[in-house]
Amino acid sequence: MHRRAHLYLFLGVLTSSSCFVFSVAAQVPSNSQQSSTRSEAQAASWFEAHRAQPAALRAFVQRMPKGGDIHSHLSGxxxxxxxxxxxxxxxxxxxxxxxxxxxxxxxxxxxxxxxxxxxxxxxxxxxxxxxxxxxxxxxxxxxxxxxxxxxxxxxxxxxxDSMSRRDDMVAEVANRAASQHITYLELMLTVQGSEVRQLGREVGWNKDFALMHSQLLKGGLTKLVILGSQQLAQLEREVWKTLGCGTLSAQPGCAVTVRYLQQTTRTKSPVEVFAQLAYAFELASSEKRVVGINLVAPEDNPIALRDYTLQMQMLQFLKRQFPNVKVALHSGELTLGLVPTEDLRFHIRQAVEVAQASRIGHGVDILFEERPFELMEQMRRLGVLVEICLTSNEVILNVQGDQHPFREYWKAGVPMTLASDDEGISRIDLSHEYLLAATRYGLGYKDLKRLARNSLEYSFAPGNSLWKSPEFKEMVPTCASDTPGETSVSQGCSAFLHKNEHARIQWQLESEFARFESLRNLL
Structure with a gap:
């Protein structure tokens, strides 16, 4: 059923007719590239001309394609x-x-x-x-x-926390995403949480992670993974039905690709945390709907602070067992005064170096870390993305403007994207975060476009990227002669996009950029 959803989305993106038409690959005319550059320049010029009008900029960023929101807690x-x-x-x-x-x-x-x-x-x-x-x-x-x-x-x-309304929750978030021209979501949720923690308590704590992992598997962890996969399949069917996908009354959220990050609550006992993490890695390695894992709950919680290094070591062990499972971590969601200063000096570094996180959520205390600029250079070199949640950081940590490390990350070349975190609790949406980035840090249209592209380039969507490198200058050779937004795609590029979800959602974004930048009225 999920393949049907992807096909429905793919056809809608690549052609305006009801069937997909293949064409023989042809060289893109030079004037096509020039037209694209000119359209982008016109959009950037409009943006600058209205910079002193926040209400107009809000309308602009709401209409602007934003790719994905990859740091979003479903319940919040x-x-x-x-x-x-x-x-x-x-x-x-x-x-x-x-x-x-x-x-x-x-x-x-x-x-x-x-x-x-x-x-x-x-x-x-x-x-x-x-x-x-x-x-x-x-x-x-x-x-x-x-x-x-x-x-x-x-x-x-x-x-x-119950399953009875989870389909409605996903549907609401997907519809809101679609209304803002967001086409990909990675939603954090917990599947089989209490059952896994109970299994952990039954197995008992052991400093030998390999032995404890083995005992969890013998105690029924695999069965819980199967149940979790079934639960997600059922959720997908219910979301499909709730949104009316595949019918004449399909809601906008049907066009949004939804994936999940299995979350672990970091404020539980060590054995419960390890059991949750082991479950998360097992689930993500076998369930296509789960594209990665994350740790959640307040990072300043006393148990989370006490066990931070231990939890990073757990992640290191499990990452070695499951090297293909992607890790995103809430790390550095701290600031001076909230915790003792010693707790500000190593969290992001351990998330990167020990837990091998591919993405860091928040990363607000980076400049309190030991050798912060060296760490940022390491993140740039490794391609570790920072998920920036401006409103959340302002509300929770009272960190905003020049107190926020946004400019330092930007200058250091660390990959960044904007995310909503908990838009329901914060009473915002992702468009608001784009507006804040533009007005607080002087970002222009091309800068916002890069942040949007980053959201998909560093997403955990399976398959290969559409781009040869994160500089977004050249597409992979298979699609280099094709133009996003055109009504036909070469056979080679079409096959590549069908095979790689990652590239497919990126192609969709580029197609939407082409349409957006060609609008006579950008609002």
């Missing part, structure tokens, strides 16, 4: 209003005394509880729940942005 990406809508439909109640959801089976335990379906008539409670489940009206929350942000998850947890 959903807006609170949708959780409240589902709570009403699914029979939840509300405890007005503490401002919390009550599961349907417990609705009769207190006479003060009222059905969530009545929330629209109790706007004060409705508004208070949205404020609790997001950083809206943060200045009136009486909490730091850090605490308000992370506590929001527990509010909608009864819904987000």
């Amino acid at each position: 990406a959903v807006y609170a209003e949708h959780y409240l809508e589902w709570a009403a439909t699914d029979g939840y109640c509300v405890n007005p005394k503490v401002g919390a959801l009550v599961e349907p089976k417990a609705c009769g335990q207190d006479s003060s509880y009222f059905p969530a379906s009545e929330l629209l008539n109790r706007t004060s409670v409705y508004d208070s729940l949205i404020n609790r489940w997001s950083t809206r009206n943060l200045e009136f929350a009486g909490k730091s942005g850090h605490d308000q942000f992370f506590e929001a998850f527990s509010g909608f947890g009864p819904i987000s």
Whole structure:
């Protein structure tokens, strides 16, 4: 079924007719390249002419193709209003005394509880729940942005942690992505989390990672991986149905390729963390929908701080067992004052050097690291991408503007892209992050275009890249004579794109850039 989704997307990108037409490869006329360069220059000129008009720039970046959002937590990406809508439909109640959801089976335990379906008539409670489940009206929350942000998850947890609404969650995020001309998502979620942690507790801790891994496999880890794969297959079918894909009423999210990162909660005991990581690597190595793994939860949590090096060593061991599994890590989501200074000096380095992470999420404390400029040069050389989440860093860490290492990463040539992190909790979207990057750091259209291309170049989508190098100057020889956005593609390039999802989503982005830059009115 997923192959059908890819075919549907592929045909829609490469041709405006209902069938795909092959053509014999021909040399691209020089005036085609010149036209493309001229169109890009015109878009860049428009952008600069409107730089003093943020509202116009917002419209521009919303319409601009952005490739992918590769750092997005599924549960935090959903807006609170949708959780409240589902709570009403699914029979939840509300405890007005503490401002919390009550599961349907417990609705009769207190006479003060009222059905969530009545929330629209109790706007004060409705508004208070949205404020609790997001950083809206943060200045009136009486909490730091850090605490308000992370506590929001527990509010909608009864819904987000269950499987009953996960298809609706994915559908909402995919539709929002499509509305912003985002065509690829890597969503972080947890599959079989509690079951895996329970297995870890049953097996027990052992400093010998190889022995513990073996015991987990003997104890039933493989069975849980099979169940997890089945769960994801079921989720995919449900998302397909929820979005109406393949029908005349298909929603925009059908055109978005969705992949997953299996996440591990870093705040659990060592044996539970290792079990989760072992499960994540096993799942990612066998399940095509899972393209990588990540660690989640506050990096400043005392257990996360205590066990940081140990967890990096776990990742190092598992990466050696599964060299093809991609690793993205939340690392350096810290700042001065939040933790003791010694905890600011090694997290990113260990993520890169020990855990062999291909991508770093946030990376805010890089300039507090030992030998930071040497580390950034190493990241540039290795091609370790930094996922920049500007709004999240401002809300959680109170780091923004020139306090943020954005400019230093940029000057050092470290690969970067923009990401939303938790757009529902932060009440933003990825377009907002592009606007912030442009207005705060003076980025132009070509700079934003590079960030968008990076989101796909450094994505974990399987297959080969469309580009000969991350400089984006030349496509691979097979497609070098083809022009994205044209109605026909040579047989060789078509075969290459069919075989490589990575190149296919990149081709789609380039096709969208060609269409965008040819618009007479860029808004």
